[in-house]
Amino acid sequence: METFLFYFLGIGLLTTAGTAIVLKNPMHSIISMIVSFFFISGLYLLLSAPFLAVIQIMVYAGAILVLFLFVIMLFDLQKSEYQKDKFTKFDIVSILLVGFGASKLVALVVTSNSVVNFSKAQSVSNDFGSVKAFAYSLFGASGVIGQHSFVFEVISVLLLAAIISAVVLAKKRL
Amino acid sequence: MVSLNLFIALGIVLFFIGLLGVLIRRNIIIIMISIEIMLNAINIMLVAFNRYKFIENNDGLTYSFFIIAVAAAEASVGLAILIAVYRKRKTVFVNKLNTMSN
Numbered sequence: 001m002e003t004f005l006f007y008f009l010g011i012g013l014l015t016t017a018g019t020a021i022v023l024k025n026p027m028h029s030i031i032s033m034i035v036s037f038f039f040i041s042g043l044y045l046l047l048s049a050p051f052l053a054v055i056q057i058m059v060y061a062g063a064i065l066v067l068f069l070f071v072i073m074l075f076d077l078q079k080s081e082y083q084k085d086k087f088t089k090f091d092i093v094s095i096l097l098v099g100f101g102a103s104k105l106v107a108l109v110v111t112s113n114s115v116v117n118f119s120k121a122q123s124v125s126n127d128f129g130s131v132k133a134f135a136y137s138l139f140g141a142s143g144v145i146g147q148h149s150f151v152f153e154v155i156s157v158l159l160l161a162a163i164i165s166a167v168v169l170a171k172k173r174l
Numbered sequence: 175m176v177s178l179n180l181f182i183a184l185g186i187v188l189f190f191i192g193l194l195g196v197l198i199r200r201n202i203i204i205i206m207i208s209i210e211i212m213l214n215a216i217n218i219m220l221v222a223f224n225r226y227k228f229i230e231n232n233d234g235l236t237y238s239f240f241i242i243a244v245a246a247a248e249a250s251v252g253l254a255i256l257i258a259v260y261r262k263r264k265t266v267f268v269n270k271l272n273t274m275s276n
Binding site for chain 1: 175176177178179180181182183184186187190191192193194195196197199200201203204206207208210211214216217221222224226228229230231233235236238239240242243244245246247248249250251253254255256257260266267272
């Protein structure tokens, strides 16, 4: 059952991500990206990380990609405009190079004596990937500072800087 | 249960799809979406390594959480820059936005 779920989610994810970069209309490719984020969220559930799966849907599909959608609606691109994105000779070279690199790396990974060997998953405790485990590593417990508390504070400063710079950049006169 | 190799292979293929999107497309919105695809591929690989190799701690999950936060900041600033550029130049194609190179 888990193998079937993995292949279902993986093939769906690769298909929707592929259509997201191939489709000409940016609106269609954003919607394809949203579907692929739901597949990624299913993969997180398969890897027993339920909190991350919820965050993936709420923050990524719900906030970031909807922001992309709003920006595309602001642009009001016409069909004759975005159809101008044509393939060139350089693109064939880059497709070949990327395909070569990806096939080499995948062949390295899926062979039996690879760097990431065929380790089966051990069963984990109920705490793994839960909100409680996240809170312990982010905020600490009972007077002890958490392992990642400093990085958490740095991220909050980064988000503040991003808010301020977005407001400044979006002003009428720069 | 699926072995670790398949998750890592999936992450690698997804990362290269994102790289291909950056290389072959001229539309700057699609280039930013491809960057998001690459960040998600790294997230999948981090979570898979955490689940299979280091189950006694939560570090991979915590770092993918941080990557999501950084991606949100990056998307907001990138889109603000994009709006400012579009207001000035009226185009979203990177091959028309090359005034710095010539």
